[in-house]
Amino acid sequence: MATTTTTTAAMDILNESTQPFPLHIQKETPYASSMPSLAPVDYRALPESDQAFGGNGAGEMVVEQEQDLELSPPQNELANTNLPRSTTAPIHAPFQYISSLPSKGVRDQVVAALNVWVGASLDVLPQIVSIVGDIHNISLMLDDVEDASPLRRSRPSTHTVFGIPQTVNSATYQLVDVIARVAEIGGSECQTICTEEMKNMLVGQSLDLHWVQHVSPPSVPEYLQMIDGKTGALFRMISRLMIAQSTHPTKPSDLNNLMMLFGRFFQIRDDYANLVVDQYQESKGFCEDLDEGKWSFILLHALEHATPSNRALLRNLLMQRHATGAAGRGHKQLFLGVLEESGSLAFTADALVSLWGEIEGEICRVERETGTENRLAREMLERLRIQR
Structure with a gap:
């Protein structure tokens, strides 16, 4: 019954809300309180693709912790126009x-x-x-x-x-x-x-x-x-x-x-x-x-x-x-x-x-x-x- 109640509460939130998700879901919300093991989620960190979903079990969502966004090294290299000259040996x-x-x-x-x-x-x-x-x-x-x-x-x-x-x-x-x-x-x-x-x-x-x-x-x-x-x-x-x-x-x-x-x-x-x-x-x-x-x-x-x-x-x-x-x-x-x-x-x-x-x-x-x-x-x- 606990699982059914939690799922129903979550669906109510989804159905009743006419605004985008809030940036943070605090622990006080019914949804968060029913799943105390989850930390606050920053939805800005979620990629906009199906790859955001996965995990070890059905219905499990994998999310990233709130953190500063930085370009990965390959992306930094793509933007770097001051690379050394290529070798002319060949x-x-x-x-x-x-x-x-x-x-x-x-x-x-x-x-x-x-x-x-x-x-x-x-x-x-x-x-x-x-x-x-x-x-x-x-x-x-x-x-x-x-x-x-x-x-x-x-x-x-x-x-x-x-x-x-x-x-x-x-x-x-x-x-x-x-x-x-x-x-x-x-x-x-x-x-x-x-x-x-x-x-x-x-x-x-x-x-x-x-x-x-x-x-x-x-x-x-x-x-x-x-x-x-x-x-x-x-x-x-x-x-x-x-x-x-x-x-x-x-x-x-x-x-x-x-x-x-x-x-x-x-x-x-x-x-x-x-x-x-x-x-x-x-x-x-x-x-x-x-x-x-x-x-x-x-x-x-x-x-x-x-x-x-x-x-x-x-x-x-x-x-x-x-x-x-x-x-x-x-x-x-x-x-x-x-x-x-x-x-x-x-x-x-x-x-x-x-x-x-x-x-x-x-x-x-x-x-x-x-x-x-x-x-x-x-x-x-x-x-x-x-x-x-």
């Missing part, structure tokens, strides 16, 4: 990796040789070397992704270590950083130089990728235009930045022709070395251009001068590589044999000797223009001579 790691790989140091040699004529401040030269070097490494990161190259400088390519998404993101971040650094050393003029030549690099790469994708060989002039963009642009960037930062009275107006010849020489020399130089094969892999489906100067010569049967064989090898995405070692040996039989390797070696002579002639021309003999340029060129 975005730097791929770029730091490729920057740590061994390099031939060609850029340093080119800058030192050109400055004999240009006379740029020694304070700015390290910044130019750093900027151009970073742009080169960025391009290598992206090239290796686009070409699916497994090796770079005898080590695993960046994307095979960090994955494609992180590699692309890191390269993009570094590119934005480089553009900001360029503005610091030379303002809008140097920014224009860098953006123009970076666009040329990307256009050159786009042609290379287009020909691979469509298994469509370019003409030799088209191939040289691609090199002038993809490789020559980086050399032109060096000379143009140096000239822009020089106040030397006899500096050359431009060195674009020399830089484009250097770019062509380096690209064709790399194509040649990939097939015949053991050390290069260890660095990039044996006959990697066939794996990537690239059109090289050597291959273009073979397609034009091979016998009809060998020409058909080369096209079949290229189409098979396009279908499978790679070439087996036996296919590469067959490919190399056709190039040798077609005289394309010997022709390319002769072409490099001729191009070497053109570079030497251009060095002589700039020496006459500036009135300054350039021993460093000649020493660098001598180290690049093709030994036959």
Whole structure:
């Protein structure tokens, strides 16, 4: 009967009240006096959801004691806009990796040789070397992704270590950083130089990728235009930045022709070395251009001068590589044999000797223009001579 009386009293209170519950139910009320074990309840502390009800038995209500309301630590963190900066380690790691790989140091040699004529401040030269070097490494990161190259400088390519998404993101971040650094050393003029030549690099790469994708060989002039963009642009960037930062009275107006010849020489020399130089094969892999489906100067010569049967064989090898995405070692040996039989390797070696002579002639021309003999340029060129 006590339980019935208590329940009836509680229902009477609920039915008769036309106002919201009072903030506190004092012990004097009939409801509280019938349940002396309950402490006063602050209804402000009750959550407005079904989760406010529960307990160990039917009809039992779980309530919170009256207390000051405070935000929990997670809620405080959500409102905190003064958090420390997030770590940049993941975005730097791929770029730091490729920057740590061994390099031939060609850029340093080119800058030192050109400055004999240009006379740029020694304070700015390290910044130019750093900027151009970073742009080169960025391009290598992206090239290796686009070409699916497994090796770079005898080590695993960046994307095979960090994955494609992180590699692309890191390269993009570094590119934005480089553009900001360029503005610091030379303002809008140097920014224009860098953006123009970076666009040329990307256009050159786009042609290379287009020909691979469509298994469509370019003409030799088209191939040289691609090199002038993809490789020559980086050399032109060096000379143009140096000239822009020089106040030397006899500096050359431009060195674009020399830089484009250097770019062509380096690209064709790399194509040649990939097939015949053991050390290069260890660095990039044996006959990697066939794996990537690239059109090289050597291959273009073979397609034009091979016998009809060998020409058909080369096209079949290229189409098979396009279908499978790679070439087996036996296919590469067959490919190399056709190039040798077609005289394309010997022709390319002769072409490099001729191009070497053109570079030497251009060095002589700039020496006459500036009135300054350039021993460093000649020493660098001598180290690049093709030994036959």
